[in-house]
Amino acid sequence: MTMVLSVAEVRKDFGGVHALRGVSLSVAEGRIVGLIGPNGSGKTTLLNVIAGVEKPTAGTVTLDGRRIDRLPAHRVVELGIAKTHQIPKPFLGLTTRDNVGVAVLYGSRQDRDVARAFDEANWVLRLVGLERHAETLAANLTVQDRKRLELARVIATGSRILLLDEVFAGLSPDELREAMGLFTRLQKEIGFGALVVEHVMRAVLTLSDRVIVIDEGRKIAEGPPQQVVRQPAVIEAYLGREAARAAT
Amino acid sequence: MAEPSAVVAQLIFGIVRGILLGCVFALIAHGLNLIWGIAKVVNVAHGEFIMLGAYGAYFLNLFLGLNPLVSAPIDAALGLAVGLGFYFGFLHRELRGKEAITLQSEMVTLVATFGLSLFIANAANVLFSGNFVGIPWNAGSVELGILQIPLGGIYVAILSVAIIALTQIFLNRTYLGIGIRAYSQDIPATQLMGINPTVVAAIGTGLGFGVTMAGGAFLTVLFPTGIYPYMGALYAPISFVIVVLGGPGKMWGSLVGGITLGIIIDVGQIFLGPSIAYAVAFLTLIPVLLFRPEGILR
Amino acid sequence: MKLPAIPKLGPTVWGIAAFLVVGAVAAPWIPIYPLTILIGLLVFAALAYSMNFITGLTGYVSFGQVVFMGTGAYAWGYVVGTFRWHPIGGVLVGAAVGALLALGLGAVTLRFRGVYFAIATLVMPLAAVDIILVTPALGGGQGIILNLGFEPLSWFYTIWVILAIEIGLTYWVTHGRIGYGLRAIKGDEDAAKTLGIDAARLKLFVFCFSGLFTGAAGAVNAWTLSGVFPNDAFALLFSLQMLAMVVIGGMGTLLGPLLGAVVVYIPHTYFLTVVVGAEFIVIGILIAIIALVIPEGIVGALRRHIPALRRILE
Numbered sequence: 001m002t003m004v005l006s007v008a009e010v011r012k013d014f015g016g017v018h019a020l021r022g023v024s025l026s027v028a029e030g031r032i033v034g035l036i037g038p039n040g041s042g043k044t045t046l047l048n049v050i051a052g053v054e055k056p057t058a059g060t061v062t063l064d065g066r067r068i069d070r071l072p073a074h075r076v077v078e079l080g081i082a083k084t085h086q087i088p089k090p091f092l093g094l095t096t097r098d099n100v101g102v103a104v105l106y107g108s109r110q111d112r113d114v115a116r117a118f119d120e121a122n123w124v125l126r127l128v129g130l131e132r133h134a135e136t137l138a139a140n141l142t143v144q145d146r147k148r149l150e151l152a153r154v155i156a157t158g159s160r161i162l163l164l165d166e167v168f169a170g171l172s173p174d175e176l177r178e179a180m181g182l183f184t185r186l187q188k189e190i191g192f193g194a195l196v197v198e199h200v201m202r203a204v205l206t207l208s209d210r211v212i213v214i215d216e217g218r219k220i221a222e223g224p225p226q227q228v229v230r231q232p233a234v235i236e237a238y239l240g241r242e243a244a245r246a247a248t
Numbered sequence: 249m250a251e252p253s254a255v256v257a258q259l260i261f262g263i264v265r266g267i268l269l270g271c272v273f274a275l276i277a278h279g280l281n282l283i284w285g286i287a288k289v290v291n292v293a294h295g296e297f298i299m300l301g302a303y304g305a306y307f308l309n310l311f312l313g314l315n316p317l318v319s320a321p322i323d324a325a326l327g328l329a330v331g332l333g334f335y336f337g338f339l340h341r342e343l344r345g346k347e348a349i350t351l352q353s354e355m356v357t358l359v360a361t362f363g364l365s366l367f368i369a370n371a372a373n374v375l376f377s378g379n380f381v382g383i384p385w386n387a388g389s390v391e392l393g394i395l396q397i398p399l400g401g402i403y404v405a406i407l408s409v410a411i412i413a414l415t416q417i418f419l420n421r422t423y424l425g426i427g428i429r430a431y432s433q434d435i436p437a438t439q440l441m442g443i444n445p446t447v448v449a450a451i452g453t454g455l456g457f458g459v460t461m462a463g464g465a466f467l468t469v470l471f472p473t474g475i476y477p478y479m480g481a482l483y484a485p486i487s488f489v490i491v492v493l494g495g496p497g498k499m500w501g502s503l504v505g506g507i508t509l510g511i512i513i514d515v516g517q518i519f520l521g522p523s524i525a526y527a528v529a530f531l532t533l534i535p536v537l538l539f540r541p542e543g544i545l546r
Numbered sequence: 547m548k549l550p551a552i553p554k555l556g557p558t559v560w561g562i563a564a565f566l567v568v569g570a571v572a573a574p575w576i577p578i579y580p581l582t583i584l585i586g587l588l589v590f591a592a593l594a595y596s597m598n599f600i601t602g603l604t605g606y607v608s609f610g611q612v613v614f615m616g617t618g619a620y621a622w623g624y625v626v627g628t629f630r631w632h633p634i635g636g637v638l639v640g641a642a643v644g645a646l647l648a649l650g651l652g653a654v655t656l657r658f659r660g661v662y663f664a665i666a667t668l669v670m671p672l673a674a675v676d677i678i679l680v681t682p683a684l685g686g687g688q689g690i691i692l693n694l695g696f697e698p699l700s701w702f703y704t705i706w707v708i709l710a711i712e713i714g715l716t717y718w719v720t721h722g723r724i725g726y727g728l729r730a731i732k733g734d735e736d737a738a739k740t741l742g743i744d745a746a747r748l749k750l751f752v753f754c755f756s757g758l759f760t761g762a763a764g765a766v767n768a769w770t771l772s773g774v775f776p777n778d779a780f781a782l783l784f785s786l787q788m789l790a791m792v793v794i795g796g797m798g799t800l801l802g803p804l805l806g807a808v809v810v811y812i813p814h815t816y817f818l819t820v821v822v823g824a825e826f827i828v829i830g831i832l833i834a835i836i837a838l839v840i841p842e843g844i845v846g847a848l849r850r851h852i853p854a855l856r857r858i859l860e
Contacts, residue, residue, distance in 0.1 A: 051740060077742035085740070091733030102730045105723045106742035112723050157742055290661045292609075341838055354660050356841050358607055359793050362786060363833030370826040481782060485672055488665045527676035530669035537658055537666055 003029040003064055003080060003160045003193070005050065010059035010069075012045055012217075019045040021217035022059065029160045029193040034208030034225065036198060038237055042217040043197040044086060047163045050195070051083040052076035063161075080108045082159035086166050088146035090138035090153075097134040099149055100124050100156045107157025121156060127186060128152045144175060148182075155190065162194040168203040176200065183207060205229065213237065261395050262515035268397075270510025271405035272466045274503040276483060277490035278412050279460030283331075285497035286432045286452030289339055289357045293365035294487055295480020297457055300368070301327065301464020302475045303376060309383045316383055317403060320465040324458040331457030335450040338364070343449065346435070365480065373477040382473030404466040409503065411459060416499050418455075428452045432497065489533045495543020504544060508532075557858045558801050559717060565804075566710055573702050581698050582770075583815055588705040589767050590811045593784070594791035594803035595712045596759035599752045601789065602798035603719070605732040606656065606749065610667030611760055611788050613651070613674050614644040616779035618761025619768035620678065623690035626769075633694065637704060637765040644761015645754045652753035656746065659735070668782075675780040689775035705766045712759050716800055719755075720860075724748065732798070760788075783826070787814075790833045796843030800860045805844050 006026040012019045020042045027033045035043055048054040050061055052073040061069040068076055082103075091099050100121040104111060111117050125131045128148050133141060141149060147167055154162050168179055180203055187194070198204045204211060205225040213221040213228060215237040221228050228234060280294045291297075304326060305319040314322075342356055387400040419425040427443040428451065438445050467483070468475055490509055494501025509529050516525025536544060569584065576584065593615070600608050618640035626636040655666040679687050719725055730738035731745050739745050768774045787810055795806025809832070814825045840847040849856050 053736075053740065072744075073739040074742050074744045077740065082742075083740055085737065089734050089737035091730050091737065093733055094729055098726065098729070102726045102738075102743070103741045105726050106730075108742065110742070114721075114723055114726075117723075153741060290664075338834075338838070352605075352841075355605060355607055356837050358661065358664060359789065359841075360834045360837035362609075362789065363830045363835075363837060366786060366826045366830030367834065368830075370824065370830065374824060374827070485665075485668055489669060492662070492665060521680060523676040523679045527673040530673045530676075533666060533669055534654060537662060538654065541658075541662070 005081065005161050005193070005195075006062050007046070007050060008060045008062070010046070010049055010061065011057045012042075012049055012054060013057045018217055020049070020056070023214060023217070023219050024059075025195075025212050025219070025222070027161055027193050027195050030191050031209050032187065032194050032196060032207050034196050034198060034204035034211040035214065036201075036204055036211060037214040041215045041237075043214060044165055046214070047083055047165055047195065047197060050076075051081060051163055053083070074106070077106070077157055077159065078108050078110065080158070080160040081163065082107065082154040082157040082161075083163035084150040084154055084165050084167055086169075088143075088150045090141065090146055090149050092137070092139035094138055095134065096130055096136050096138055096141065096145075096149060096152075097121055097125060099138050100130075100152050103153040103156035104158070107159065109158040124152050124156045127155070127189065128182065144171065147179075151183075151186075155186065155192070160192055162192050164194055164196045164198075166197055166199060168198055168200045171200075176203065179203075180206060201229070257394055258518050259515065262518045263511055264395065264397060265401070266511035266514035267507055268401040268405040268510070269470055269514055270507030271408040271503070272463060272470055272506075273486060273490055273510050274506025275408035275411060275466060276460060276463035277487040277494070277502045277506055278415070278499060279327075279456045279458075279463055280487045281491045281494070281496065281499065281502050282415065282456030282459060283453055284491060285499075286428055286456070287335070287339060287343065287449050288354070288432070289343070289361070289453075290354065290488075291456075292358060292361040292484070293368060293480075294460065295482070295484025296365045296368035296372070297327065297330070297460045297480075298464040298467065298483045298487075299372060299475075299477060299480040300330075301461030302468050302479065303372070303464075304461060305465035305468045306381055306383055306475050309385065315385045315387075316400075316465045316468050317407070320407070320462040323465045324462040327458035327461030328454040330461070331454030332450055334457065335453040339449075339453065340446065344446070365484075369478055369480055376477055378477055380473055380476045382475060383468050385469070385472070387469075400469040404469045408463070408466060411462065412499060412503055415455065415459065419499075424448075424451065428455075485530065489530060492533055493536055493544055498543055501543045508544070555717075556860060558860045562713055562801065562804060566706065566713075570703070570706055573699060573706075578698060581702065585698060585701050585705060585770060586815065587807060587811050588702070588709050589763055589770070590787070590791065590814075591804050591807035592705055592709045592712060592759060592763040592766075593788045594795065594807045594810075595709070595716055596756045596763065597788035597792045598716065598798065598803045599719075599756040599759070600749075602792050602796075602802070603725075603728045603732065603752055604749055605797075607660075607664045607789065608667045608753075608756070609664045609782070609785050609789070610651075610670035611756070612780055612782060612784040613667070613671040614647060614757040614760035615764030615767070615784055616671060616674060616678075616776075617647050618644045618764030619774045619779045620684055620690070621761070622765035622768050623692065623774040624684065626694075627690050627692050633700070633769045634704060637708075637762055637769070640765030640768075641708075641758050641762035644764070645758035647761070648754045648757020649750065652750045652757075656749045656753060668785075671780040671782060671785070675776050678776045678780070685774075685776075687776060689773060689779075691773040694769065694772045701766060701770050704769075705763070708759065708762045708766065713800070713804075715755060716803075719752065720798070720800065724751070728752065729798075787829070790829055792843075793833060793841075794836050794843055796845030796847075799843070799845040802843050802845040809844075 008024050009022045010020055011022050037043055049056045052071050056069050063079055101118050104117040104120045125134055128151055130148055208225050211225045211228045213234045220233045221231045276298050283289055283291050301323045304323040305316045308314040308319040342353055389396050389398045419429055427448050431438045431445055431448040435445055490505040493505030512529045513525050516528055597611055600606055621643035622636035622640040625631040625639050626633055655663055658666050678684050727743045727748050730743055735745050791806030791810045792803055794809050796802030810829055813828050845859055849859050
């Protein structure tokens with residue numbers, strides 16, 4: 001059965017600040033949904049709410065019809081949704097393999113067999129191309145490899161829906177091409193669904209099946225990538241009113 | 249219990265004494281809070297520096313005949329020097345070049361200052377002999393109706409609040425003070441402002457120690473025979489609780505927390521006995537941490 | 547629930563096991579004075595391993611650890627004194643009370659991170675001793691004084707068994723799935739949660755072990771003193787010594803707490819005969835230097851600087 005994540009009318013206030021003012025969307029297993037919007041539009045907050053890191057002020061998050069918005073983060077992962085961190089948060093004192101092994105041992109598999117978990121971890125490391133760094137302490141990885149490790153860990157959790165927070169940011173054009181190729185390969189191999197928050201337009205437009213634009217905590221557009229970016233509301237949100245008028 | 253009016257009188261006396269005590273508690277906690285808020289170091293050896301401040305007042309009285317109010321500024325100056333030494337000899341190695349203080353580094357300083365506290369307390373015990381000593385200084389007292397309030401207590405309470413206010417003005421109004429506050433918020437930004445973070449952190453630490461040792465001198469007025477090498481073991485936890493009650497980094501919070509704790513201890517002592525009073529004072533920490541982790545002040 | 551399989555035992559385990567077995571076999575022939583020193587060392591080691599469960603494995607610094615030692619001692623004193631239980635039964639009760647108290651305190655205090663946890667636990671023994679002082683059933687300020695015989699061999703084998711179980715459990719925890727979860731929590735608790743680790747439960751789990759063994763060691767310590775005294779039973783110095791042993795030996799390691807116990811206990815007994823409190827001058831400086839210079843402790847430093855030892859030491 002295909003897993004479906006749906007977010008309905010989610011609001012999130014921090015004190016007097018309304019970070020999300022009623023956002024709805026859905027992501028099905030195997031589909032890639034891009035989530036774009038200007039800085040401070042609430043993208044990361046939305047990912048945190050879905051992942052159970054933050055509790056929504058109102059609205060619901062469901063997975064196959066089951067409410068998950070009141071569950072703690074670790075339960076959400078057990079059910080099959082895992083999030084990367086915008087700034088990678090590896091366990092610095094552990095090796096790359098141990099970092100991934102932890103994700104296999106816990107995550108949604110909850111596999112208690114350490115030896116088997118590490119076989120699985122090795123497989124994931126090969127998939128993302130980190131196998132030569134398996135024994136390296138995460139503290140000694142480059143920024144790019146730390147990003148790969150973030151990706152490796154969420155894959156290792158066995159999650160069917162991944163929440164990816166700017167995994168393509170800060171890469172050179174060559175690295176970006178390589179990373180996008182890697183993403184496509186992984187997606188083909190594993191078939192996960194993903195909600196991809198991204199500033200790098202090229203990546204979002206190429207990889208996503210559908211794109212959602214949010215601004216100031218509200219959804220302002222949704223649709224196939226190439227169509228969405230031509231909508232005046234989207235151009236306005238990104239570039240201001242003048243640019244939107246000039247473009248139309 | 250006796251007749252109602254006597255109970256009320258006791259209660260009022262407890263509250264008044266509690267406020268006086270609380271102001272001095274607030275000062276020693278303020279010293280901890282400065283170091284905690286600025287250098288992001290929780291100094292477990294805090295109590296030992298209070299103890300050194302108290303012994304400073306004791307020896308200045310013994311050899312020069314100074315009263316504790318006069319000794320306090322001398323203690324403060326000593327504290328400033330000790331604080332600079334503490335920073336460069338102890339913290340600098342761990343904090344140097346760090347843009348933010350990680351949990352890891354927090355644990356390192358926690359354990360290291362604990363080692364220091366063992367060292368100081370026990371060295372003091374060997375050097376000063378482990379007996380209780382006191383300062384024979386009595387400033388007299390004033391009568392307010394049926395209450396007798398010791399003047400010394402009033403002096404040290406007022407001076408404590410004044411010192412807290414002065415450090416506040418220093419931190420908010422002077423160039424160096426603003427630099428220190430900037431350091432406590434965001435270390436890289438301090439550098440962008442053209443301020444040397446090492447200098448700022450060292451001065452902040454020195455300031456905290458100065459305040460702490462002056463507080464130790466003031467304590468000797470309230471507890472005239474309470475000076476002994478292991479006194480820090482009582483005052484350090486009290487300071488920790490006060491800082492958490494008031495909210496770390498919030499300087500006026502220390503005053504509110506200090507007075508709260510002073511009243512709990514003094515009023516509690518009258519009605520519940522000293523043991524339970526202290527137990528209640530310590531355990532106040534738990535509900536505050538659970539429900540108001542940012543301290544009782546918003 | 548399927549228990550994780552025990553992986554192959556390394557040289558460190560064999561070394562510790564050899565030490566314990568030699569001690570157990572030789573004990574009846576060891577003269578009284580060295581035997582009492584050995585008993586003290588084992589009590590300290592048991593305390594060090596119990597601190598290692600919480601502080602070594604999760605990075606949560608428990609300044610109030612002595613509260614479990616004190617309650618274990620009082621539980622022991624109470625059942626032995628009032629109900630005339632056999633001291634070993636009292637040790638079991640002490641262990642159970644320690645674990646239960648850890649469960650209760652941990653459920654509240656383990657929500658606080660870093661310094662806040664340290665301070666929240668710090669006030670526990672202070673409050674406990676204040677409460678005991680006014681509890682007549684526990685002897686108030688007087689404590690519980692019992693007239694038990696001098697039986698060093700019983701003390702020795704009791705603490706020996708406690709320590710052996712504790713080291714075995716440490717090995718099991720660090721080498722299994724739980725160990726990886728704990729290392730993740732120690733590394734970055736928030737990140738650990740987003741990988742599916744139930745941090746609250748794991749922390750509470752090891753904290754209960756910690757309380758259990760601290761309580762048991764506290765009971766044995768009370769047995770060797772044939773009594774419990776409020777200010778000694780809850781002396782923060784014990785917490786601090788436990789922390790010192792773990793930090794000096796190497797947090798979270800298998801051999802570290804034992805090494806730490808030797809380093810802390812030996813000067814403790816030696817200087818005790820010179821001048822009271824002097825041993826802490828030495829220990830204090832030692833802790834400060836080790837925390838600042840080699841925060842990973844003796845075992846960690848050896849592993850880092852001597853690659854050949856990496857396969858052997860753990």
